[in-house]
Amino acid sequence: MSTAGPPDPTTTADAQAPLVRAGVRAATVRLLPLLFAAYLLNYVDRVNVGFAALTMNADLGLSAAAYGLGAGLFFIGYFFFEVPSNIILHKVGARLWIARIMVTWGIVASATAFVQGEIGFYVVRVLLGVAEAGFFPGVLLYLTYWFPRVDKARIVALLFLAVPLSSVIGSPVSTWLISLGEGTPYFAAGWRFMFFVEGIPAVLIGIAVLFLLPDRPAKARWLPAEQARALETTIDAEAAAGPGHDRGVRAALTDLRVLALSAVYFGVVFGLYVLAFFLPKIIKDFQQQFGTTYSLVQIGLVTAIPYAFASVAMVLSAWHSDRTGERALHVAVPAVVGAAAIAAALYTGSPLQVMVCVTICAMGVFAAIPPFWALPDRYLTGAAAAAGIGLVNSFGNLSGFAGPFVSGWLQDLTGSAKAGMWVVAALMVVSAMIALGFRQRGPAARSQDR
Template sequence: MVSAQPQPQADPQVRAAVRTATVRLLPLLGLAYLLNYIDRVNVGFAALRMNADLGLSAAAYGLGAGLFFVGYFFFEVPSNVILHRVGARLWIARIMVTWGIVASATAFIQGEVGFYVVRVLLGIAEAGFFPGIILYLTYWFPRVDRARIVALFFLAVPLSSVVGGPLSTWLIEVGGAVPGFDAGWRFMFFVEGIPAVLLGIAVLWLLPDRPSAARWLRPERATALEATLAAEDAAQAGHDRGIGAALRDVRVIALAAVYFGIVFGLYVLAFFLPQIVAGFQEQFGTEYSLIEVGLITAVPYAIASVAMVLWARHSDRTGERALHVAVPAVVGAVAIAAALAMPSPLLVMACVTVCAVGVFTAIPPFWSLPNAFLTGFGAAAGIGLVNSFGNLSGFVGPFVTGWLTDLTGDSQAGMWVVAAMMLMSALIVLGFRRSARDRAADRR
């Protein structure tokens, strides 16, 4: 499960189908996730002005930013099971339209309570999107390709920060002069929610549920691809173990803990990096405009996006998954801890960049781990559970970081917690790898 060498796909029909599906599906799914992530984390840029306008403390902001994941947590598994039952096309479209409406509605919040409410509603609206896509990709791509495919899809996250940072800060700068908006951050929220609604409607026509439903895929290629995927599922997992068995599987719980630690670093960076960069003025005497903050925060994500694809290709080529998760997690933990001792903004950002590389390179090979033993409704529930528990760190991380910032007066304590969480993930996944290897030895 963890270290087996991948077997090359010799069937030319299957390889042709994979190439066609990559070209047809990945740009659409990647664009959808890019919009999704912008609408999820643009609150980090809004905070540069919004917190003062609404009277939010760092702890109140961290709580509100993280409350997104409370609604997300409770609706994640049901949403993924519904997607498996009704099909990706209809359910992904529903998710996108509703999250876009709520994201735009954030423009009209008036106080702390309104901020909390809209963040919970955004989490409920969006629940099931990411794990739904991860599940959907298993309907289209053999195991030998999945880390690479997930990496190409997940490129949307660092690219959303490369694009979203400068875009969000620019909209904040110009939005205050737009009639009907008394603050630029309100205009930013309103504008950035609209594309999700429009693309969600387009998904109804552009996203086939399975290969056999794709008009752009030759019937013989669709048949060969679906037969290959069915054979892989039968050989790897035997049969669909069901929702209950998947949710009770200790491996699912272990992977949820691993993902919790990795995503902890992801969301602390997403929600607090703009404020860390803005804080360089007090720490180092530098001064940046709002747009310059957006550009600076884009750099770590641009570098991480390249590293992520290269690392995922290496994972697919070697067939090894667990070490490809653990090594980046350790590197990220060491880097974010080292950032606290750096004497200049340049060196701090260099360490933050290495941490971002560690976070992002760990995620694509991670999602090959649950797919190795879950299929059918069990996969829908198990992947949803891993993602929902993992993303609870999106609540815990911002809240703890904000609370520690208020308590200590700076963000260093929060960064130590990030390092600890990522190190925890590395240790668990190494234990997971060892237990899987022992089980394989016992079977021999």
């Protein structure tokens, strides 16, 4: 329910447009940097285990399958607490709940430094998933309170830039911290030092959220009242005009379209997490395949390359999707390109060729994600959106469990990473085919997205 008051009936949509655009610009400048920093830290704390594995696996006695299982167990805790967390956020407000999530995950992330043995590794990964549950879908829900649909893919792309940039920045930083931490007092290994240090910023940003993140436009002291009213009037009107605006949580959770969107996201994100958890090891294995040798820091720098290109591809895809109002093709085409690239990587003859293919795959994965998150707005608002977005994200992120586990198991079984990469390619193609079912034709397509 809007708290900005009813719209002035004498104010036309055309007259409100400049106020809406000014409000969007102000919200982008004020909110996106904080949310971006929070999401960057979120992803670093989620996938830095991929760099820890370079030395942690031997220290803890983890096989490839055991490591893949532990890396993926994060998403089991995440899955079961995702929807409840998002519903709570919708009720109590984003400021309080996002701050709680960040402080909790920061503490657990730092506590990973003290894990002992295989079982301990499994437990702390589950607890980290429980702590982080609801953060990303909560932020997506929060954005629906501030930004009209016409801006959705662009805003999500600006936020999601944190994911590839977390690798561009986090990859060399994580490997540097591992190297720096070797022999540090109180830490028996560099990977323990890395975990401890990288969990602290999440706690600090979480505290900042309490003071800097207003729940809605009407509560933002820095936003002029007329811009706040224009923003909330526009967003409320979109919600009222959209299909399914009066549906409840149960209906959203059983909607076949929501389940189909979950399947699309599962396939796309499957590729993302396999890259995140196994790319450092793939690069390390170049020594055995091609006779090359890289230090830990060099592995971090090489790992960052695909994500730098993916950042550019994601922004361009989101911009074009918003400009044309088309969403489904902007999901399907990059997914197919990414699938073809990862399959091609299996039959290359040099590290450069492998990295080119992996880079194209990363570009495809990331280019598909911002247009994808513009699709749920067609069907869900309010409490239904809180539940539906949480369900889509939690089912999609189950690929974070399945991807590392299946890839690690297949690598142990076959002695090669090829089978796991074929699974990635196949699931991305399936996602593309399902996404095409959401394609709209004719004038209604753009008007509904917008």
